[in-house]
Amino acid sequence: MSKSFRTDAFMLGVCYYPEHWEETLWEDDFRRMREMDMSVIRVGEFAWTIFEPVEGEFRFDLFERALDAAHRHGLQVIMGTPTATPPAWLTEKYPEVLNVSQKGVTYRHGMRRHYNYNSPIYRDLCERITRKMAERFANHPAVIGWQLDNEFNCETSVFYSDADHAAFREWAKAKYETLDRLNKAWGTVVWSQTYTNWSQVYLPRATVNDSPNPHHALDEKRFISDSVISFAKVQADVLRELCPNHWVTTNGLFGHLDSHQLTDELLDFFSYDSYPLFAVAYPDGGDNPLLDRRWSSSLSAIRSISPLFCIMEQQSGPGGWVNRMKLPAPKPGQMRLWTYQSILHGADMILYFRWRTATMGTEIYWHGINDYHNQDNRRVAEATRVGHELAAVGQQLTGASFLAEAAIIRDYENEWDGEFDHWQGPLSGQSGNAWFKAFQFRHIPVDIIYMRRKTTLADLAKYKVLVYPHAAIMSDDTAALLEAYVAGGGTLILGSRTGFKDETGQCRMMPFPGPVASLCGITVEDFTVIADSGTPPDIAFAEGYGQEDAKYTALLFNEILRPEDPSVETVAVYDGDYYAGKPAMTRRPYGQGEVWYYGAAFNDAAADAVLEKLPIATPADWIDAPRQVELGLRDKNGELLAFLLNYGSTPATVAVHKEVVNLLGDGPVDGKLVLEPYGVAILKLADN
Known part of the structure; x- marks a missing residue:
């Protein structure tokens, strides 16, 4: 059973920091939130020094007053455990809690997320502050749930303190039991790296050319993920014990963490922090970059963890720290567009970051809905519009399932291994992005799913098409599962470096x-x-495949393929270099399905050319929309909702060939719908 957020009414809210503002502002802030149809706030995730100013001395009065005020205004509250920001008294007295770089540099107090997960004393202190908070707020009428820490593995996702090395040694003992098994798994016979005593086993340390043993480095990532989950469990166990009526979640999607396992074992649902302007500041390559539309890919990955989820931080303004990151202001309409982008992909609760832009600290340029001066602005007006819309139609959206007949497959093992392996690591990002764009521009909704040990044939069989571009690490069990999927009628696309x-x-x-x-x-x-x-060489498609005016380039890595079965069809050949004329792409019918193999990384054109030939098309053939519009479908108890999101700076005209109503408009749509720049529509069939 999937871990999803459940609510009857859509919940819109904002992140709030009562410790940052004069108490005289609270009542007016909460009043205005309610006037904007907001219903929930998140507090407390960075306030450890407020809760425990001196070791063992706990003060909760400031937050009790803030929660009481929020409750008076009808606001519900998500409490954050403050363990991402240990106080100065803690790091001074217990420096062993601090994180250390691979080269031995200790990260000192003055930022955030400067702790390590494996310090015994830090775990004890985190358990204690969580317990004290839970005891104090378990029965507060405003509190509905808890966020663990904040953005696990943000800022850094590697840890090399003495406590981490010691914990890794015990982890390796538990995994391998004997040094012989460890040495075999890590291939330590190469370069005389063989370990003869457990005391010699550490996390990868600084090496010549920064080139540690790759098999050792892969286990490092597995260990870090297990460390995060073990650390989070300390807090989750306390909250389950003392706050049985509250849900538990955490936020963010960062490296070296199996967020699926974390959610399965500890959470009620997963939450994400959505900042589409990162995709604008750091665009994807190729022609027609997706920009903020690419964030739909990130949201699709979250949907694989929790089909219905929370956006704990939704971007509402320009972003940046004083010394890095410069994200421009959202254009008029984009904030609303991104909100509905999150809703389309499964968010039933959204909190904007943040209510008011901070006047102090590193994030004084990470803007909230309100500016420093607290006067009305266009972001306030836009958030108000969204609040009023969701108050009117939100109940028709909550609990609806995202509909997709195609999926792009990822897996943690290859993501982690690919970080270090420059021969195959970049392939997945290139091909995954190209395929996501191909689906987007053809208005074919697509899921992103993760291949895991617990993945079943039923999990795969609900999709007509699966794209698993570059699974370098592949177990025999996974191979058997994919074979059964294809034999049963599925279409599978694979790419270079698969299974080696x-x-x-x-x-x-x-x-x-x-x-x-x-x-x-x-x-x-x-x-x-x-x-x-x-x-990279070009590829030439066989007759009946591809388009004459498209540019097909075999990117990053080239495999020259040799058909071994008479049923294999050569779809494309290389058109350059010493292997010109050799097979580059093949297609093979197998059972009731088919499998395609491409010996390179996909560019946009190659992915689209293959998609043209696959047994799948837009499920909303009654809608004709230009490429700048994302089309997605959610289903609520058989009632179909079609989302149309215009990512363009110009109006988009959409033809609609059924009788529908626009839930965000003025009623029925008469054959044609014009979306304003960055505009949104949600269409429902008129007879539903």
């Missing part, structure tokens, strides 16, 4: 693509990485 590593990250001594070679009906005859200074 086992679960330790070691290369298999078998023809590539390893355990799926027989499924694909091919082997890899030869291969080459495309050097940074090199020019």
Whole structure:
């Protein structure tokens, strides 16, 4: 059973920091929130010094007054545990709680997230502050749930304190039991790295050329994920014990953490912090970058953890710290657009970050809804519009399922291994982005799902098409699962470097693509990485495939394919370099389905050319929308809701061939709908 957020009425709110503001502002702030149809606030996640100014001395009166005031105005409250920001008295007295860089530099007080997960005393102190807060606020009528810490593994996702090295050694003992097994898994016979005593085992330390053992480095990421989950469990257990009527979540999606496992084991649902302007500041490559529309990919990944989730921080203004990150102001309409982007993809509760821009500290340029001067502005007006809209129609949206017949597959093992492996790591990002764009521009809703040990055939079989572009690490069990999916009628797309590593990250001594070679009906005859200074060759599609005016380039890595089964069709060949004319892409019918294999990373055009031939199309063929509009569908008890999101700076005209009403408009749509720049519509069939 999936872990989802459940609510009858849509919940809109804002992050609030009562400790930052004069108490005389609270009542007016809360009054205005309610006038904007907000119903929930998040507080407390950075306030440890307020709660415990001196070790063992606890003061909750400031927040009790703030919560009482919020409750008087009908606001509900999410409490954050403040463990992301240990106080100065704590780090001074217990410096062993601090995180350390791989080169041995200790991260000192003065920022946030400067602790490590494995310090025993830090875990004890975190358990104590969580317990004291839970005892104090368990029965407060405003409190509905808890956020653990804040953005696990944000700022940094590697940890090298003495406590981490010691914990890693015990983790490795539990995993491998003997040094012989560890040495075999890590391939330590190479370069005389063999360990002969457990005391020699550490997390990867600084090495010549920053090149630690790659199998050791993969286990490091697994250990960090387990450390986060173990640390979070200390707090979650306290809250389950003392606050049984409250839900528990955490926020953010960051590296070296299996957020699926974290949610399965500890949370009621997962929450995300959505900042689409990062995609504008750091755009994807290729033609027609998605910009803020790319954030739909991130939201789709969250949906794989919790089909219905919370946005704990929704961007509402320009972003930046005083010394890094410069994100421009959202254009008029974009804040509302991003809110409905989150709702389309599964958010039933959204809190804007933040109510008012901070006047002090590192984030004085990370703007909230209100400016420093607290006067009306266009962000306040836009948030008010959203609040009034959701008050009117939100109940029709909550609990609705996102509908998709295609999915892009990811997995943690390959994400972690690919960070260090420059021969295959960049491939997944390139191809995943190209495929997401191809689905987006053809208005085909797509899920992003994670391949896990607990993934079943039923999890995969609900999709007509699966794209698993570059699974270098692939177990025999996963290969068997994919084979059963294709045999049962599914269409599977694979890419270069598939299946050449086992679960330790070691290369298999078998023809590539390893355990799926027989499924694909091919082997890899030869291969080459495309050097940074090199020019990738073009590919030429066979007759009936591709478009004459498109540019098909075989990016990053090239495998020369050899068909081994007579049923294999060569779809495209390389059109350059010494392997010109050799197979680059193949298609093989298998059982009731088919499997495609591409010996490179996909560019936008190649992904679109394949998608053109797949047994899938837009499920809303009664809507004709331009490419600048995202189309997505949510289903609530058989009632279909079509979201139209215009990411363009110009109006978009949409043709509608059924009788519908626009829930955000003035009623029925008469054949044509014009979306304003950054405009939104939610269409419901008129006879529903």
